[in-house]
Amino acid sequence: MVKGSEFFDDDEMFNTYWQHRKRSDNPNDAIEKPIILELIGNVKYADVLDLGCGAGEFGNLLLDLGCQSYTGIEASSKMVAQAQHNLVSHNAKVILADIENFAYPPKTYHLIVSRLTLHYIENLHDLFIKLHPALKQGGRLVFSVEHPVMTSHNESLEKSGKRSNWIVDNYFKTGQRQARWMGKDVIKYHRTVEDFFALLQATGFSILSLRESKPRLENFRDPLEFERRQRIPMFLFFSAQPL
Numbered sequence: 001m002v003k004g005s006e007f008f009d010d011d012e013m014f015n016t017y018w019q020h021r022k023r024s025d026n027p028n029d030a031i032e033k034p035i036i037l038e039l040i041g042n043v044k045y046a047d048v049l050d051l052g053c054g055a056g057e058f059g060n061l062l063l064d065l066g067c068q069s070y071t072g073i074e075a076s077s078k079m080v081a082q083a084q085h086n087l088v089s090h091n092a093k094v095i096l097a098d099i100e101n102f103a104y105p106p107k108t109y110h111l112i113v114s115r116l117t118l119h120y121i122e123n124l125h126d127l128f129i130k131l132h133p134a135l136k137q138g139g140r141l142v143f144s145v146e147h148p149v150m151t152s153h154n155e156s157l158e159k160s161g162k163r164s165n166w167i168v169d170n171y172f173k174t175g176q177r178q179a180r181w182m183g184k185d186v187i188k189y190h191r192t193v194e195d196f197f198a199l200l201q202a203t204g205f206s207i208l209s210l211r212e213s214k215p216r217l218e219n220f221r222d223p224l225e226f227e228r229r230q231r232i233p234m235f236l237f238f239s240a241q242p243l
Contacts, residue, residue: 025225028116031215032144032235036115039142039209039239043067046110049134051099051143052117056083056092063089067111073097100127104134114143116235119151119188122176124196128203132242141205141240147213147233151190154179166232196238205240212236 044066050059053072063070070087072094074080083094095102099114100121112131121127131141153169154177177190191199193210200207213235220226 025220025222027229027234030219030225031213031229032116034216034219035211035213035235035237036113036142036144039211039237040111040113043111047071047108047136049073049104049109049112051112051114052120053083053094054079054115056086056094058113058115059083059087059092059094060089063092067091071095071109073099073102075099102130104130106133107136108134110136110139112139112141116144116146118143119145119190120186122189124189124191124199125203128199128205132204135242139242140208141200142238144213144235144237145196146188147236148190148192148195149232150234151177151179151188193236196236200238200240204243206243207238207240209239210237 040062043062046067047069048059048062048067048071050062050070050072053059053074054076056072059070059072068091070089070092072083072087072092074083074094074096075098077096080094080096087094099117100123112135118124118127128141135141148171149166149168152171153167171192174190174192174195177188178185179188197207197210212233214233215226215229217223217226220229
């Protein structure tokens with residue numbers, strides 16, 4: 001089994017991932033991205049920190065939307081190299097680091113965002129404790145994770161590569177899960193919706209919004225894929241602010 005950063009540093013898996021992301025109507029672009037942008041809202045003049053920034057494309061988008069500075073943190077060396085190639089603005093930088101151990105500078109960011117990374121983190125409580133003082137007054141933490149109904153039970157994919165059903169099992173048995181993803185076993189951590197909510201409250205955050213990734217037809221090219229994606233929530237989103 002591997003962690004997320006180790007997965008992306010494998011040459012074969014790195015290439016497989018990008019082929020996966022290029023698929024028409026892939027859920028990252030058709031479902032997750034539109035909602036995360038809605039929750040982020042206006043980023044003009046904002047200093048942004050992106051946890052698990054990947055190859056940096058989202059950083060370019062935020063800079064195009066007017067953010068003042070963009071800092072990405074990424075644990076995969078291959079992703080960091082790709083991000084440094086993609087991010088051409090002098091207001092952008094990428095740091096090779098583990099987000100759990102990074103020393104976050106106090107009162108630095110208007111927005112801390114993380115897209116589909118925090119379900120790889122074992123100790124979210126301590127991470128949220130570190131992120132809280134890194135936000136400027138009025139700053140926000142916005143993140144997406146795999147929805148708990150997805151992480152609760154890992155059913156094998158069909159030969160076609162698409163699930164025909166989604167089983168929710170052992171929902172309240174939280175903790176480490178071994179998940180088969182694109183041909184490799186990876187380690188994720190299952191938490192309930194209530195767990196995420198309670199963790200934010202316990203670490204000094206006020207929850208501003210909670211979303212469950214309801215798909216919208218206008219974001220899909222294939223109406224059949226849209227219908228399939230209405231069966232179960234794939235992602236969970238929170239927007240929170242320090243008290």
